[in-house]
Amino acid sequence: MEIIDLSLPIDDQAYEVHDISIDRVSHKDGIEKLNKVLMTKQPGGQQRYIAGERIIRKEDLPDEEFLSLEIVHCPVHIGTHLDYSFHYGSKSEGRVSKTADQIPLQWCYQNGVKLDLSSKKATEVITAADLKDSLEKIKYELKPLDIVLLYTGADKLYGGEDYFSDYPGVSICAIDYLLDKGIKIFGVDTMGIDRPYKFMMKEFLQEKKTSSLWPAHFHGRKREFAHIERLANLDKLPDLWFKVICMPVKIRQTGAAWARVVGIVNSP
Numbered sequence: 001m002e003i004i005d006l007s008l009p010i011d012d013q014a015y016e017v018h019d020i021s022i023d024r025v026s027h028k029d030g031i032e033k034l035n036k037v038l039m040t041k042q043p044g045g046q047q048r049y050i051a052g053e054r055i056i057r058k059e060d061l062p063d064e065e066f067l068s069l070e071i072v073h074c075p076v077h078i079g080t081h082l083d084y085s086f087h088y089g090s091k092s093e094g095r096v097s098k099t100a101d102q103i104p105l106q107w108c109y110q111n112g113v114k115l116d117l118s119s120k121k122a123t124e125v126i127t128a129a130d131l132k133d134s135l136e137k138i139k140y141e142l143k144p145l146d147i148v149l150l151y152t153g154a155d156k157l158y159g160g161e162d163y164f165s166d167y168p169g170v171s172i173c174a175i176d177y178l179l180d181k182g183i184k185i186f187g188v189d190t191m192g193i194d195r196p197y198k199f200m201m202k203e204f205l206q207e208k209k210t211s212s213l214w215p216a217h218f219h220g221r222k223r224e225f226a227h228i229e230r231l232a233n234l235d236k237l238p239d240l241w242f243k244v245i246c247m248p249v250k251i252r253q254t255g256a257a258w259a260r261v262v263g264i265v266n267s268p
Helices: 029-040 045-050 128-138 172-180 197-207 215-221
Strands: 002-005 021-025 069-073 081-083 109-116 147-151 185-188 226-229 242-245 256-258 262-265
Touching: 021 029, 029 045, 109 128, 128 172, 172 215
Parallel strands: 109 147, 147 185, 185 226
Antiparallel strands: 002 262, 021 069, 081 226, 081 256, 109 242, 242 262
16 A cells, blocks of 8 residues: 655745745744743733742753644645535535535545646636546446546646646536536645636636636636645546545634645556
């Protein structure tokens, strides 16, 4: 059995369009932080701390170190994550949208299918016909609850600005094709399922074409589905005969949640 990591990191050194920072409290600095937390909760403790009093000294701890602590300030759409109905709109299929912590876990551990769409250009969208062609090449018929992973190779651009502007989108007809086959979760190795922002906005501003604005995401208001964004290493997967695990982190009432997505390939 081989476990293939299909996830991108939450990385404060990579290029991102949203703000992200990670406060890293070292083992040495952790002693000061511990004292500050303990003392400021006591009457007069803050003044005593400022005056130099300490409850725990570094000499009281092994190797004069406390525990490390990292505080991540990050949107749920950075790093590999699952989007669900609430992200798309307040209602889905006429009902109040569900949040990422409500994604059924049985959806998140299923047989995987990789479809090669690496020939698609950034100016294009992946269509239902593209999916059918890819399935014919691998001689497979989709089954309900299969997790379909759309391989474009765009993850190789991660870390730079091109990652946000050089990838194909997914068309509504492609999403409908998957949903009609009983698919509940599909994934992409791009930063989103809609075309890059620059193409959508160009059409909207020049042609006043409102249908150009995030059509794939907004389709989640009409039909319920979850999708994975920012996958990686799909080139390391076979086309078939592997499992996907994509359990979302349980964050209360959010439209998306981070996930450590892996593919499990059974050896012959």
